[in-house]
Amino acid sequence: MPACSLPVFHLMAKPGGSRCNLACQYCFYLRKGELYPGSRFRMSDEVLEEYIRQTIEAHCIPEVTFAWQGGEPTLMDRDFFEKAMVLQKKYCRPGMVIHNTIQTNGTLLDDRWCEFFRQNRFLVGISIDGPRELHDACRTDAAGRGSFDRVMQGLALLKKHRVDFNILCTVNAVNGDHPLEVYRFFRDETKAQFIQFIPVVERDPHSSTVTPLSVSPEQYGKFLTGVFDEWVQHDVGTIYVQHFDTALANWYGEPHGICVFSPACGSAMVIEHNGDIYSCDHFVDQDHLLGNILTVPLTELVNSERQRQFGRDKREKLPKYCQGCPVLFACRGECPKNRFTLTPDGEPGLNYLCEGYRMFFSHIDRPMKFMVKELTENRPPSNVMTYMTGKKTGAASFHKPGGKDPSYRFRR
Numbered sequence: 001m002p003a004c005s006l007p008v009f010h011l012m013a014k015p016g017g018s019r020c021n022l023a024c025q026y027c028f029y030l031r032k033g034e035l036y037p038g039s040r041f042r043m044s045d046e047v048l049e050e051y052i053r054q055t056i057e058a059h060c061i062p063e064v065t066f067a068w069q070g071g072e073p074t075l076m077d078r079d080f081f082e083k084a085m086v087l088q089k090k091y092c093r094p095g096m097v098i099h100n101t102i103q104t105n106g107t108l109l110d111d112r113w114c115e116f117f118r119q120n121r122f123l124v125g126i127s128i129d130g131p132r133e134l135h136d137a138c139r140t141d142a143a144g145r146g147s148f149d150r151v152m153q154g155l156a157l158l159k160k161h162r163v164d165f166n167i168l169c170t171v172n173a174v175n176g177d178h179p180l181e182v183y184r185f186f187r188d189e190t191k192a193q194f195i196q197f198i199p200v201v202e203r204d205p206h207s208s209t210v211t212p213l214s215v216s217p218e219q220y221g222k223f224l225t226g227v228f229d230e231w232v233q234h235d236v237g238t239i240y241v242q243h244f245d246t247a248l249a250n251w252y253g254e255p256h257g258i259c260v261f262s263p264a265c266g267s268a269m270v271i272e273h274n275g276d277i278y279s280c281d282h283f284v285d286q287d288h289l290l291g292n293i294l295t296v297p298l299t300e301l302v303n304s305e306r307q308r309q310f311g312r313d314k315r316e317k318l319p320k321y322c323q324g325c326p327v328l329f330a331c332r333g334e335c336p337k338n339r340f341t342l343t344p345d346g347e348p349g350l351n352y353l354c355e356g357y358r359m360f361f362s363h364i365d366r367p368m369k370f371m372v373k374e375l376t377e378n379r380p381p382s383n384v385m386t387y388m389t390g391k392k393t394g395a396a397s398f399h400k401p402g403g404k405d406p407s408y409r410f411r412r
């Protein structure tokens, strides 16, 4: 049995490194290939087995999730994933449940991939930025061709094979002005039930500003607010939006959900194709390389003082401005990666998206409080739809924050 003093952790695997068949214009991971000059970017059998063995052995809780990502993980052949399934069975302990999730751009999916996902009960995250013109504005291949048709074909195959899927949508300077168009497309066209929004915030390496495709703070605040207003009137209990689910948990006082809205971080690490472990997907660089699982046990890396300090830094380095903020309990200063602006009194370390979050979290306060009241009194939070619109709505199923709920689907 593993030492149970080990913090709960999650390891996102990049079996093919940053290799991808697309060249999305805002992608931050493509250039990570520069860390491994001359590499074939293919996880070896040895690394794969160590990754699976050590991850399972390091878990004293009965559920383990293997998250496959990239780059584009389906550039690895199915044989690789078949081997992974065999190894998971080999090392699985009695009573342990193993989940697999994969994040894909969807363009390489075919019937055989989808059969494999179905048979092995993968949860597939598919990256779509909205309807065609918004998606194709940024999600292109190296020749500049949009990928929308190929992605939608992949999504149709997932549905045909009844594979469980989530939508991951990056919010950028282009689709950021179209919250309703984007959300309604996911709800009405893709029929997605689980949606995750991720803001594109990339610093321009040649200046002190952000890249042109980065979403602006105000734009992001308006985007989240626009989606929320639609959701809270029509879709509570039927559509799960990661930000709203996490926000409700924070308002309810039982925080869970994504790391960016947690007080501390450091439990979502990355394993690169060669076994290198990094502190986080957003900190895959030399300064945050913890070690390699072929030479240092994974438990040691997860438990290292360096990684623990990385996690604590999120709270300890919060500027004073955040400490006095009325929505700190929901925002937590968001991701340290985005903390590169100055507070109004000149203190460094304020989150670039601050203005947007203040707008969004203040805006949702009233309906959140209503939903918390309903939950506390054992009524479905979906009653908020009647409260917001004055119209009667059908009862929707509900879960209490912190229980067995859909948030595991969004774990980073």
Ligand code: SF4
Binding pocket: 259, 260, 261, 265, 266, 267, 268, 280, 281, 282, 314, 334, 335, 336, 337, 412
């Ligand atoms: S650095 Fe950001 S993305 Fe990484 S674990 Fe912390 S909050 Fe999450």
Ligand code: SF4
Binding pocket: 321, 322, 323, 325, 326, 327, 328, 331, 332, 333, 334, 350, 351, 353, 354, 355, 357, 358
């Ligand atoms: S909204 Fe702004 S001030 Fe408040 S916690 Fe978030 S980043 Fe800090």
